[in-house]
Amino acid sequence: MRSCLLSGASCHLFCLWALLVGPVWLQNASHHRRKDHGGGDEGVVDKPKLLLLSFDGFRWDYVNRVPTPNFLALKREGVKVEVVENAYITKTFPDHYSLVTGLNAESHGIVANEMFDPALNRSFSMETDSIYDPLWWEQGVPLWLTNQKAGGRSGAAMWPGSDVKIHGEYPTRYLEYNASMPFEDRVRKLIEWFTAPEEQAVDFGVLYWEEPDESGHNLGPESSLMDVVIVDIDEKLGFLRNELKKARLYERLNLIVTSDHGMTQLFPDKIIELDQYVSRDWYTWVDKSPVVALLPKEGRLEEVYSSLLEANPHLNVYKKEDIPEYFHYRHNDRIMPILLEAEEGWTIVQNRSGTFMLGNHGYNNSLPNMHPVFLARGPAFRQNYVKHSMRSVDLYPLMCHILALRPLPNNGSLANVQDLLVVGPSQAPFAGPTGSPSSSSGPPGGVTPGYSYAPTVGSLLGVVMVLGFLMVFVKQVTLKQLPTLPMQSREMSQPLLQEDLHL
Numbered sequence: 001m002r003s004c005l006l007s008g009a010s011c012h013l014f015c016l017w018a019l020l021v022g023p024v025w026l027q028n029a030s031h032h033r034r035k036d037h038g039g040g041d042e043g044v045v046d047k048p049k050l051l052l053l054s055f056d057g058f059r060w061d062y063v064n065r066v067p068t069p070n071f072l073a074l075k076r077e078g079v080k081v082e083v084v085e086n087a088y089i090t091k092t093f094p095d096h097y098s099l100v101t102g103l104n105a106e107s108h109g110i111v112a113n114e115m116f117d118p119a120l121n122r123s124f125s126m127e128t129d130s131i132y133d134p135l136w137w138e139q140g141v142p143l144w145l146t147n148q149k150a151g152g153r154s155g156a157a158m159w160p161g162s163d164v165k166i167h168g169e170y171p172t173r174y175l176e177y178n179a180s181m182p183f184e185d186r187v188r189k190l191i192e193w194f195t196a197p198e199e200q201a202v203d204f205g206v207l208y209w210e211e212p213d214e215s216g217h218n219l220g221p222e223s224s225l226m227d228v229v230i231v232d233i234d235e236k237l238g239f240l241r242n243e244l245k246k247a248r249l250y251e252r253l254n255l256i257v258t259s260d261h262g263m264t265q266l267f268p269d270k271i272i273e274l275d276q277y278v279s280r281d282w283y284t285w286v287d288k289s290p291v292v293a294l295l296p297k298e299g300r301l302e303e304v305y306s307s308l309l310e311a312n313p314h315l316n317v318y319k320k321e322d323i324p325e326y327f328h329y330r331h332n333d334r335i336m337p338i339l340l341e342a343e344e345g346w347t348i349v350q351n352r353s354g355t356f357m358l359g360n361h362g363y364n365n366s367l368p369n370m371h372p373v374f375l376a377r378g379p380a381f382r383q384n385y386v387k388h389s390m391r392s393v394d395l396y397p398l399m400c401h402i403l404a405l406r407p408l409p410n411n412g413s414l415a416n417v418q419d420l421l422v423v424g425p426s427q428a429p430f431a432g433p434t435g436s437p438s439s440s441s442g443p444p445g446g447v448t449p450g451y452s453y454a455p456t457v458g459s460l461l462g463v464v465m466v467l468g469f470l471m472v473f474v475k476q477v478t479l480k481q482l483p484t485l486p487m488q489s490r491e492m493s494q495p496l497l498q499e500d501l502h503l
């Protein structure tokens, strides 16, 4: 290998090359940086955009039972995760808050749809206005607020908690909860917010839809009538895709489609009646089946516990301190002293006078039927890539990364899911749309918005070249006519490697 540094002629050539090329390289790096957050119209500075959509109760395998061309398109255009382990307990409010905080329920404090807080001496129910009391929500900080604190703007269409003034602040734009507002209107509102003038546009949005949860409860997930419901959800996803295309957002926006939990079939003969085993006078019933929270009356803890412990082989009975650590469901005052967990398919009631549902969720989060769907596409994501598994709490650090936000302490891990991204934090620069078998339809210009390390490396190379020139220049001035010295530095001889590359 020849040495450049100490050969007079080569040295002059290198000086000339560095002088000419270095500034151009720096200029190119700067150009890359300007486009770095783009991916949209040429020359337009554009922040990363992210929309998180939850179809409540959309079980992971619903996409396999009827044709769902829009879900299929998302898979082809982006990523799909086959197994998503959601947070325990697998109910709507806890799991939706886990998605936007990255926290397990014991850490974010929304431990159930129905709760009692002994310190506050208040009750929470998703059926009442108690949900608008911010105190329930303030053990966690939802991503829409973190985005706003960092200078972003958030838009929320009826995500649980998003019309509550948490930590003194609402989302920048939001809709008050109104179950009768059509999905299509919610979509139009979000697109209006995303496409507002630069100084008003949101860059992070959350969108919630009540189905197929409601139908799953009423019909049972295994009913053939659910097929129509799933087709309807796919068409709603199709509507969203079309509206995003019409608004010229489709290629610029990162879209994540997921859910809070799945759904399992219930059976009328699989009923556990507590009245058969324990007196109602001994406890307060706090949360409903299939994971029931009981608050024993003063001095009745042991009696309630021992009465139920061997009551039914399809019922797990835990004192709070004995709840398995892997549930991450123990360390919060809102978790009651006794927890009853039904086996999948079983229902816990006090007696049979209540209404009976054909489908339910809330069961152990290791059960496949409790798992939600997960697909994502957009400039941040790889294409046609299927990942085996993740945890729903991993989504929070992933979304923070996409939005270039510093995540708050959370139970998730970006490392667990970074392979979903075009270029992960530790991957090589200049990689472009990596690892994808069909990456040719990547974002315009082949630039990966917000994720390319090319600008940094370009800048560094430019600096190295200019420094190299200066070193050589100084050397030439101070060490004239010296004979050639042995030079071992591979770094400084690298320009010559270019010759080798032509071989």
Ligand SMILES: [Zn+2]
Pocket (backbone or CB within 6 Å): 056, 057, 091, 092, 093, 213, 260, 261
């Ligand atoms: Zn739900």
